[in-house]
Amino acid sequence: MAEGITYDHIIAGTGLAGLTLAYKLSQKKEYQDKKLLLIDKESKTKNDRTWCFWEAGKNDFESIVYHQWPQLRFASTQLNKELDIAPYHYKMVRGIDFYKYVLEAINVAQNITVVQDSITQLEEQDDTVVVHTSANTYRGQQVFKSYPDRLAHTQDQFVWQHFKGWKIKTQTDQFDPKEATLMDFRVTQGNDTIFFYVLPTSEQEALIEVTLFSKDILVSEAYDPYLKAYIGDTLGIADYQVEEEELGAIPMTTYNFQQSRSTRIIPIGTNGGSVKASSGYAFTRIQRDIEALIPFILKNKLDEYTFPRNRYVLYDKIFLNAILTGKTSGAEVFTRLFKKLKPQNIFKFLDEEGSFLTDLKVFTAPPTLPFLKALVEELRGL
């Protein structure tokens, strides 16, 4: 079915954004007469990542939520606080469950073809896009592209949020599976922001992650001393086994990814700007951004689609400026936020759904002078 056909749409890269788009389109009756091709260089059969996110309601992938926590904790040298997050839950979806669920769901759709191949080039012609891969060429009216060619976004405020996680199993009960630690800053902070997540899925199992914000990503072994010291000294756990590892890096940037779009090649996911620049969270935003894109696809009006850029871009710029230029530290900012504010208001702000008043509260909670200086610098740069 692949060659000789011009597909209506091609999804180039089927990770979270690509598969979310394919899944949502497969659920629409009005899309059933369209031809959709999915291309990814990977088979998507590995558990290559774990997504966590807060949510007050339910999402399309609720049935594969692996674990959820009604309560969170924030810790730093100045604050150790239990966070009651109702009506939110903090949820975990494993990559492998998501890929399997979506690929099985779209397998039954007659109009969707999935191929495993590495894309080498997208060539835009007058009325189609030619997708060159290692083994083939494909044609599509429009391509949704979810992988980056190069890191063009280094021009703007930019930092990597990079991390390594160990899924550990302990000999005795050590964790409360109803409480996850969202951020634990109880580790010496150098020039870079560094903190830990603790995500227990039972009394004896947890994913523990060390996360850094810095310009350079570390080699895998460089994270291990942080994890060992945190588990041993801060959590006081001596007897455990590492069952799985997770390594990752997320770009935190206010770069406008959509400036590279054309009428036929539409960037989506991380490559489309769906990662929140000041937090690195993307799961919920990818669902939201893909949902907003669907009506334009169904009405064949992609030329009218615009990606939302709102006032929160300025807030993100100010946050990154204040932290990256050393005006204040990540530990200081987050400690103040969680000390002064309800977590629900912080979530609303990070979800870009705050009112003017809640935004103002969040904006004025971190150290005032560094944020004002960052505001002035960013306004000058506009």
Ligand SMILES: Cc1cc2nc3c(=O)[nH]c(=O)nc-3n(C[C@H](O)[C@H](O)[C@H](O)COP(=O)(O)OP(=O)(O)OC[C@H]3O[C@@H](n4cnc5c(N)ncnc54)[C@H](O)[C@@H]3O)c2cc1C
């Ligand atoms: C380890 C990890 C953990 C994360 N955890 C969280 C979290 O807890 N919460 C949260 O909100 N966000 C998290 N994120 C951030 C974000 O949600 C994920 O990166 C998410 O997978 C982004 O989706 P995407 O579709 O943009 O990219 P991806 O899911 O990375 O998909 C891109 C796809 O493109 C394919 N591809 C690349 N190059 C080519 C090519 N040349 N040809 C064909 N295919 C290609 C890749 O194989 C991949 O399948 C995490 C990121 C990582 C890396």
